[in-house]
Amino acid sequence: MTTTLQPAAPVRAPDTLAVELDRVQKRFGAVTAVDGVSLQIRPGEIVALLGPNGAGKTTTIDMLLGLSDPTAGQVRVYGMKARDAVSLGIVSAVMQNGGLLKDYTVEETVRLTASLFGTAGSVDEVLERAGIADIRGRRVGKCSGGQQQRLRFAMALLPDPELLILDEPTTGLDVGGRHDFWSAIREDARQGRTVIFATHYLEEADAYADRIVFIRRGSVVADGTAAEVKALASGRVVRATLPGADRARLAGLPGVDTVEVRGDAVIVHSQDTDAVARYLLTHTAARDVEITARNLEQAFLALTADDGLTPDAGSL
Amino acid sequence: MTTTTVTARRTRSLPAAGGFSATFVGLELRRMLRNRRTVIFTVIVPAVLLLLFGSDSDYKTQRVGDGNVTGYIMISMAVYGAMLATTSGGAMVSIERAVGWSRQLRLTPLRPVAYVAVKLVIAMVLGAVSVAVAFAVGAAAGADLSTAVWIECGLLAWSCALVFAAFGLFMGYLLPSENVMQILGPVLGLLSFAGGLFVPVDQMGSVFASIAKFSPVYGVGEIARYPLTHDGSLLIAALNVAAWTSVFAAGAVWRFRRDTARV
Numbered sequence: 001m002t003t004t005l006q007p008a009a010p011v012r013a014p015d016t017l018a019v020e021l022d023r024v025q026k027r028f029g030a031v032t033a034v035d036g037v038s039l040q041i042r043p044g045e046i047v048a049l050l051g052p053n054g055a056g057k058t059t060t061i062d063m064l065l066g067l068s069d070p071t072a073g074q075v076r077v078y079g080m081k082a083r084d085a086v087s088l089g090i091v092s093a094v095m096q097n098g099g100l101l102k103d104y105t106v107e108e109t110v111r112l113t114a115s116l117f118g119t120a121g122s123v124d125e126v127l128e129r130a131g132i133a134d135i136r137g138r139r140v141g142k143c144s145g146g147q148q149q150r151l152r153f154a155m156a157l158l159p160d161p162e163l164l165i166l167d168e169p170t171t172g173l174d175v176g177g178r179h180d181f182w183s184a185i186r187e188d189a190r191q192g193r194t195v196i197f198a199t200h201y202l203e204e205a206d207a208y209a210d211r212i213v214f215i216r217r218g219s220v221v222a223d224g225t226a227a228e229v230k231a232l233a234s235g236r237v238v239r240a241t242l243p244g245a246d247r248a249r250l251a252g253l254p255g256v257d258t259v260e261v262r263g264d265a266v267i268v269h270s271q272d273t274d275a276v277a278r279y280l281l282t283h284t285a286a287r288d289v290e291i292t293a294r295n296l297e298q299a300f301l302a303l304t305a306d307d308g309l310t311p312d313a314g315s316l
Numbered sequence: 317m318t319t320t321t322v323t324a325r326r327t328r329s330l331p332a333a334g335g336f337s338a339t340f341v342g343l344e345l346r347r348m349l350r351n352r353r354t355v356i357f358t359v360i361v362p363a364v365l366l367l368l369f370g371s372d373s374d375y376k377t378q379r380v381g382d383g384n385v386t387g388y389i390m391i392s393m394a395v396y397g398a399m400l401a402t403t404s405g406g407a408m409v410s411i412e413r414a415v416g417w418s419r420q421l422r423l424t425p426l427r428p429v430a431y432v433a434v435k436l437v438i439a440m441v442l443g444a445v446s447v448a449v450a451f452a453v454g455a456a457a458g459a460d461l462s463t464a465v466w467i468e469c470g471l472l473a474w475s476c477a478l479v480f481a482a483f484g485l486f487m488g489y490l491l492p493s494e495n496v497m498q499i500l501g502p503v504l505g506l507l508s509f510a511g512g513l514f515v516p517v518d519q520m521g522s523v524f525a526s527i528a529k530f531s532p533v534y535g536v537g538e539i540a541r542y543p544l545t546h547d548g549s550l551l552i553a554a555l556n557v558a559a560w561t562s563v564f565a566a567g568a569v570w571r572f573r574r575d576t577a578r579v
Contacts, residue, residue, distance in 0.1 A: 067422060087425040088328040095423075098416030103347045115339040116424040118331050155420075159328075 016079045018043045018163050018194040019064060024073035026059050026218075033059040035218035036073070041196065041211075043162065046189055048209035049198040056218040057198035058096070061167050064196070065093055078162060089117050089159025094152045094166045102141025106132055109140060110154050117159045130154035131184055146177025153184060164188075166197035170204065182208060236273040236293050240286040242266045253279055334427030336434055344438050348405070357404050357497060358446045362397030363453045366390055369514075376458040381545040383461040388544060390454030391469045392513050395540045397446035398477035399508070399533065403500055405439025406484020406568075410496040413488075413575070428576050432485065432568075439481035440474070447474045461544060468543035476536040476557055480504075482564035483532070489571030507533045517548075532560040 019041040026034040034056040041047055049057045062068045063075050066083030077085040085091045100109065110127060114120045127133040130150045140148065149169060156164055166185070170178040186208065189195050199205055205212050206226055214222040235257060245266040250259045255272030266286070268276050273291050280286035331337070348354050370389035378385040409432075412418050421431060447470050451459075461469070487500055508514055510524075511533025517525050528534050535556030538548050 065423060067419070086423055087330055089425070090328065093423055095416075095420065099420035101347065101412070101415065101417050103350050104343070108343050108347070112340060112343050113424060115337050115343075116331055116335045116421075116426045118329060120339070156423075 016043070017041060017076070018045070018078060019196065020074075020076040021060075021063075022074040022076075024060070024063060024070045024075055026056075026063060026068065027071045033218055034063070034070070037215075037218070037220055038073075039213065039220065039223075041194065043194050044192050045211055046195045046209050047197075047211045047213060048205035049196065049213050049215055050200070050202065050205045051198075051215035052200055055215045057215055058167055059218075060215070061093070061165055061196075061198055064165060065091065085163075089119075089161055091163040091165060092156040092159055092161040093164070094149070094156045094169050096167045096169075096171055097145075097148075100140045100148055100151065102139060104140050105137050106140060106143065106147075106151055106154075107136035109151060110136075110158070113155045114158050119158050119160070122158060122160070126154040126157040129157060129184070129188065131180065144177070146173050146180060149173060149177070149181055150184060153181070157188070161193070163194040163196065166195065168198050168200070170199075170201070235269060235271045236291055238268045238270065238273045238276045238280065238289065238291050240266055240280050240289045242280065242284055242286040245284070245286075250276070250279075330425050334430030335425055336430040340434055341437050341441075344434060345441060348408070348438060348442060353497065354404055354442070357501065358397060358401035358442050359449045361400060362393045362446060362450050365396065366393040366450060366453050367457060369393075370454065370459075371457045376460070381547065382465055383544050384459065386454065386457055387459035387461045387465075388541065390450060390457070390459045391473060391541050391544060392537060393454070394447045394450035394470065394473045395477070395533075395537050396504075396508055396513055397450045398443040398473050399480045399504055399536070400501070401442035401446040402439040402477040402481040403484035403487070403504060404497050405442045406435060406481045406486075407488040407491075407496045407500060408438070409435055409485060409488030410491050411488075411494050414492055414494045418575075428572070432572065435485060435488075436478075436481050439484060440478065443477040443481070444474050447477075465543045469540055472543070473536070473540035476539055479532060479536060479557055479561045479564060482561055482568055486564045486567040486571060489568060489575055504533075507531050511537060513537045529556065532556070532564075535560065 017040050019039065021037050021039040024034055024037045025032065037056075037060060049060065051057050059068070063070050064077060064082055066081065066086050075082050078090050080090075082091070104112070107123070107127065110123050111120070114123050114126075124133070127136055130153045132147060132150050132154060135143065135147060138147075140151065143151065153169075164185075169185075170181055173181060182204070185195070197204075197209070209226060211223070211225055213220055235255070241264050243264045245259075245261050247259050247261055247266075250256060250266065250268055253268075253270070253272075253276055255275060256268055256270045258269040260267040260269075270276050277289055277291060280289055366389065370386050370393065375385035375389065380388045409418075412421075418431075451466065451470060484500070487496060491499065493499070510528060511531030512520065512525075512528045513533050517528045517534070520528060529552060535553040538553035539550065539557065542548070542550060542553075
């Protein structure tokens with residue numbers, strides 16, 4: 001039996017992107033789950049896909065794993081089709097939940113997967129690295145949610161993938177389980193693996209990613225380093241009622257990051273909100289001026305809110 | 317054997333035979349035998365039925381063809397057991413789809429065709445176990461057949477049960493249920509009555525006897541018992557088996573294609 005798979009070029013030139021999404025769109029009937037996402041991820045990056053439920057994170061991940069094809073646009077993983085990258089073990093994933101057979105033991109589940117990847121020799125090693133060597137003989141059905149999640153992690157490690165994808169990996173885990181899981185992942189990522197994880201826990205994205213991609217309603221609404229996200233979240237917001245606001249003038253004030261105009265309302269995000277307020281009150285007909293703080297959580301909500309409106313930030 | 321692809325990390329290759337391997341089959345078999353419901357369906361039910369219906373002491377002395385009635389009933393029960401076993405083997409697909417295991421397997425190099433091949437092998441192994449158990453119980457209960465008939469009937473009962481492996485696969489892809497055998501068990505029971513497995517066709521009314529010939533169980537039973545009875549039309553029985561195998565296999569392929577097209 002001969003199995004062949006011929007990549008177009010040597011699999012991995014040093015500058016090959018780990019992930020390249022080019023205007024990717026996915027529609028289910030009338031619903032557009034992913035709407036023109038373009039994304040480039042370099043090898044070695046740890047990227048969080050952050051967004052509320054239903055934002056299109058899982059749909060995006062399914063396409064990265066070749067579980068579904070985009071309606072439009074292109075998905076490349078290490079320069080090849082997603083399905084081929086999965087088959088060769090270049091990319092593997094820890095899925096949300098389910099996907100395990102409860103009649104198997106932990107070790108049998110890993111051995112079965114190893115037989116498919118042709119890595120039978122690494123069963124002990126991945127059990128050890130996922131921290132489940134001590135429960136190898138336990139039936140999967142008797143394992144806790146956290147143990148099952150580490151089993152999925154062990155399975156994902158078997159092909160020694162270049163890229164590891166985690167889809168909401170800690171959903172349903174308690175604090176302890178979450179901590180253990182991330183310790184194992186962090187330990188693993190030191191070896192330079194590319195990691196992409198979807199989460200709606202902001203603190204997870206903040207703690208473990210060096211790049212955060214905000215997704216809302218199928219589109220990327222922000223993309224930057226964790227530090228940039230923090231900067232985005234710093235400062236305060238000035239809201240005022242000002243018909244016919246001069247957007248360019250406001251944007252030119254010192255410290256202003258963004259200016260939003262919605263009908264008669266103007267919302268200015270700035271490092272120096274006092275200056276903005278002073279300007280509004282002395283140079284314009286603005287009224288109802290309000291200054292509010294914005295923390296990381298609110299920045300997240302603002303960027304990912306499904307209603308498309310900036311939610312009220314906590315009052316000062 | 318495989319074309320390998322070199323990456324910075326290590327050599328990568330696709331598994332031989334699409335992932336079909338002795339390891340895979342061995343692990344799956346162990347899992348099936350661990351499942352209480354499977355064991356009940358494939359081993360205990362046919363054995364109990366055989367003891368209930370076949371151990372009447374008169375049956376040991378009444379002759380049918382080259383053997384006794386106990387032997388005749390034993391073969392019918394072996395067919396019934398093989399049918400339950402292969403169906404539940406094929407229907408495993410349904411459970412694995414329901415819990416998301418199939419999706420998990422898509423994250424491996426396993427080829428869908430290799431997966432189906434594993435399911436078929438498992439189904440047939442379970443069928444063989446079931447036939448062996450029925451024959452062991454039958455021998456203890458006084459079945460009297462010549463050695464040749466034992467072997468021929470056993471092999472025929474087992475190999476013809478391939479129809480039901482296909483049936484199980486078809487239903488497994490059709491019904492996304494964790495309890496698919498709770499539906500299929502009674503269905504198989506009805507088909508067995510209709511197909512003359514529990515009550516010989518010549519003891520039915522003429523209408524039912526005609527209907528019986530179209531039951532998917534009819535052909536298997538007739539063929540499996542032929543070395544004993546030398547009775548009935550092998551041609552009709554063979555046509556029955558061939559037709560139903562084609563129907564179920566086509567159905568399984570149709571649903572299977574749809575399932576993988578979802579990708």
